[in-house]
Amino acid sequence: MKTLGYLSYALLACLPFSEAHPGMGEQMAEMRRVANKIQRRQSKELIGDLATLADSKLTSIGKDIKAILLDQQNAESSTIDASIPAGAIGSAACKADLCCHWKWLAYEMTAKFNGTSGRCSKFARQAVRLGFHDAGVWSRDSGYGGADGSILLSNEMSRADNNGLAAIADQTNKWYTKYNQYGLSMADIIQFGANVATVVCPLGPRIRSFVGRKDNTKAGPTGLLPGEKDSADVLIKLFQAKTIDPHDLVALVGAHTTSQQHFVNTARDGDPQDTTPGIWDVAFYPQTTNNPPVRVLKFQSDINLSKDSRTSPEWAEFSGSGGQNHWNEDYSVAYTRLSLLGVNNINDLKECTKVLPARRSSFVSEDQKVLDMWLAGQFNQLNNMVDDAIQLTGVTTGT
Numbered sequence: 168m169k170t171l172g173y174l175s176y177a178l179l180a181c182l183p184f185s186e187a188h189p190g191m192g193e194q195m196a197e198m199r200r201v202a203n204k205i206q207r208r209q210s211k212e213l214i215g216d217l218a219t220l221a222d223s224k225l226t227s228i229g230k231d232i233k234a235i236l237l238d239q240q241n242a243e244s245s246t247i248d249a250s251i252p253a254g255a256i257g258s259a260a261c262k263a264d265l266c267c268h269w270k271w272l273a274y275e276m277t278a279k280f281n282g283t284s285g286r287c288s289k290f291a292r293q294a295v296r297l298g299f300h301d302a303g304v305w306s307r308d309s310g311y312g313g314a315d316g317s318i319l320l321s322n323e324m325s326r327a328d329n330n331g332l333a334a335i336a337d338q339t340n341k342w343y344t345k346y347n348q349y350g351l352s353m354a355d356i357i358q359f360g361a362n363v364a365t366v367v368c369p370l371g372p373r374i375r376s377f378v379g380r381k382d383n384t385k386a387g388p389t390g391l392l393p394g395e396k397d398s399a400d401v402l403i404k405l406f407q408a409k410t411i412d413p414h415d416l417v418a419l420v421g422a423h424t425t426s427q428q429h430f431v432n433t434a435r436d437g438d439p440q441d442t443t444p445g446i447w448d449v450a451f452y453p454q455t456t457n458n459p460p461v462r463v464l465k466f467q468s469d470i471n472l473s474k475d476s477r478t479s480p481e482w483a484e485f486s487g488s489g490g491q492n493h494w495n496e497d498y499s500v501a502y503t504r505l506s507l508l509g510v511n512n513i514n515d516l517k518e519c520t521k522v523l524p525a526r527r528s529s530f531v532s533e534d535q536k537v538l539d540m541w542l543a544g545q546f547n548q549l550n551n552m553v554d555d556a557i558q559l560t561g562v563t564t565g566t
């Protein structure tokens with residue numbers, strides 16, 4: 168550990184050199200990133216059963232997840248099983264194959280999350296938020312809650328925290344009714360949905376997807392989800408109590424890049440948090456600190472995080488060149504941790520990443536002209552269309 172610490176200081180010591188040699192800027196930024204990562208690794212905390220299990224007891228999945236949680240391994244994967252499912256839904260052949268029903272479900276989710284515009288739909292965005300709101304109801308002190316399906320198996324949906332999640336809740340309940348009889352838990356369906364949604368959003372990472380979480384019908388504790396007016400200090404402490412450090416918090420809130428709010432300001436229903444809703448790009452970070460077009464509605468909580476000295480350096484890193492790959496990598500590691508909060512059988516989980524759809528590493532927004540006019544405050548009636556990720560080119564608007 169000490170060696171790593173010295174190495175990071177040595178790397179940091181090189182930094183002023185880049186100012187005298189402008190060509191070295193990118194290399195220095197990368198060195199700074201590596202140095203920061205080395206420092207972060209030293210404070211990473213293990214969770215669930217991984218916190219107590221000896222290395223000799225770990226399964227290969229347990230070892231991989233441990234390495235991801237310690238920030239020693241990437242959480243993205245491009246391994247795809249392109250074969251047809253082992254059998255029809257409910258067939259003996261499908262039941263005999265661990266990921267067969269997950270594959271059918273991935274097909275259904277992909278269809279629901281993909282908009283005709285190529286952007287991801289409101290169901291996708293809500294699925295990512297649903298994953299957060301199920302898993303995030305946990306803290307080191309709570310003793311219960313977390314990624315246990317309770318957001319849909321108990322009365323948690325009646326809490327104001329969960330306003331805006333009704334459509335994905337209805338849809339996920341339908342998927343649960345169809346697939347739970349084949350052994351798919353609500354907790355897993357929710358987290359799998361978040362990962363399918365993330366990769367369906369253009370530019371989104373393909374996050375390794377583990378299954379085997381246990382369901383819980385008991386509502387999780389209250390007061391553990393953030394509010395959009397919270398100070399950076401409140402947010403940082405709230406997430407630290409979930410073992411999520413300030414760096415990972417900055418990576419996670421980047422999910423607002425896809426967002427279109429409904430309840431923060433109801434008079435501005437459908438207004439996005441950056442100029443590219445439904446796209447998993449990094450535009451959200453610089454636009455939170457700058458002056459985006461009028462329709463972009465910034466959350467005070469995001470502004471607060473962009474300014475605090477504990478979170479602003481990472482905010483700037485994601486905003487800069489190379490920010491997309493850096494963010495995808497860091498988001499994937501941070502989301503893997505989030506998706507396992509409160510899970511105490513991590514070592515026994517299995518992996519079905521191979522059934523996720525492929526990621527899209529580029530995207531052309533063909534309706535950008537209309538979108539730009541909408542972002543400039545025109546065409547109010549387009550809100551729901553953008554929200555549903557419908558191709559806008561050729562839409563007869565009239566104001």
Ligand code: HEM
Nearest residue numbers: 292296299331393394395419422426427428429430431468
């Ligand atoms: C700093 C803490 C956070 C706060 C205060 C916050 C707050 C909010 C609020 C108020 C909304 C708008 C809901 C609406 O009006 O419809 C929202 C949307 C969203 N949040 Fe967060 N959030 C936070 C962190 C996160 C994290 C960690 C994730 C995921 C990992 C996430 C994912 C999303 C997504 C995807 C949406 C868009 C939903 C949609 O478009 O329907 N948020 N968040």
